Amino acid sequence: MLQVRNLSKTYTTKEGTLHALKNVSVDINPGEIFGFIGLSGAGKTSLARCVSALEKADSGEIIFQGADITKQKGAALRTIRKKMGFVFQHFNLLMNATVFENIAFPLRIARQSSAHITQRVNELMELVGLTDKSAAYPATLSGGQKQRVGIARALASEPELVICDEATSALDPDTTRSILSLIRQIGAKTGVTFIVITHEMDVIKELCTHVAVMEGGEIIESGPVLDVLTAPKTPTAKRFFSKDYIDATWINLPKKRIFRAIFIGEATRKAFIHDVIRKFDIELSILSGNIESVGGTMVGSLILEISGKENILEEVQAYFHENNVGIKELSEHVT
């Protein structure tokens, strides 16, 4: 669907040269909801803008449906843009046009027949739940409703890829959740591929199938959300993905060993810790823990303090692995 190869982009400012993107490569497959997360200045918005050709990359390739976007211009580029939708952080709606006309905009510029436009826009307004707002002007809508118009507009020309650049960052938490669930529904219903740019971990957890963590213009870690979330490798990814707080003094307690156990899916439903305590001669206490939904899969994380004989602890770890529960000693893993 989309292959980005060695993409680089620099901005020249008065203070000097800023490397927004450094040799970024990523593959996005049809139907994925691919999240890019990073702090501000990590390069994620530059990437989104290069992919939609709102900005020109310095070097590298962006292959979208077999064509390199970076080499296109004029009419060819406009044709490609019609196959992509873009959802903006600040909505960017036409303020002097009604909801209907805003959604119809991509169809009007594509010179569709007015019968087709009416039918398609009505469909879209129903999809995003704004049927009763057809004649309203954006100024009268709430932030969430404006973004629903933005999403409907992005979907109007039946694009195969929709890029959401911080689409929920200007919204309150409740509205964010409703917009995320709308995007998830649309993804499931239409099979549209999404690129989701965000700095919020919850967006990745609730929405995305895949994630790339960006820092300093590079992708430092990427993969399916569950994998990156449960076993983050880089410090930045860990900072984003692990909420559990572990006091360093715990880890340095003599004769006590601290582990992190990760339960995914079915494993979260079993009384597994109960089994472990009954089966082995150990002392086990839970220091912290949480459970949450990641793209519809339950993921539990426990910080355990286990004391017992060395060989029994080995057996305990093996038992965790047998039952598909991840376990990792935290001595060298302070977060």
Add this chain to the structure above:
Amino acid sequence: MLPNLPSWDELAQSWSGGASSSFEAYVQHIWRIMSRGTIETVYMVGWASLFAILVGIIFGTILYITKPGGIYSLTVVNPIIGTAINIVHRILGTIINVGRSIPFVVLIMLVFPLSRIIVGSSVGSTAAIVPLTIAAIPFMSRIVESALGELDKGIIEAAIAAGATPLQIIFRVLLPESAPGLVSGFTLLIINLITFSAMAGLVGGGGLGQVAQSYGLFRHRQDIMIYTVIVMVLLVQIIQALGQFISRRLDKR
């Protein structure tokens, strides 16, 4: 086009004054003078506004889209074309600034030959349309440029991302979105042209300016002078109120 109007001399003789004249005759005399002046003013201002608005929208839009770092940079990537666009911007900007710096009284005399070429005469209301239009174009261009400049760049990006052509961006985004600001600008322009047209009247352009000059000044008719002022004030008030009303109706922000 302008209807056939009575000459100023004929109008001046239509009322002899003195005790023998009736009040009705006086009213009719004033009415004929003032209506002729008003018709000419509206005629001059109307045509000049129309031409200036059309040309001003074109020039103002060109100024806006060719501005360095402006929207052309979002669509044009070729650096040579980019430089050419910058040059166009500078040239147009310079012409407009020169146009704005010439005082209107001087401009009228400067374009006498041009009026003669275009309308076949350098006196009369039709001839006055030429300097009025020329004076108004630079003003209108800057007004359009600044009305467009107030738009959020985001909506232009949204249009580009949707695959809009530059012309579609202009006609479907820039102009409709800035309509309230443009209408305020048109109002300002028309009011300015009403005052300018009075100046044109001093050099044979007709209209209320000439009424004030040939009756109020040359014939010492203080009454007509006052009526002229009243009509001018009314004209400006009506245009201002109408402009504000339309601008508010268009503004959905």
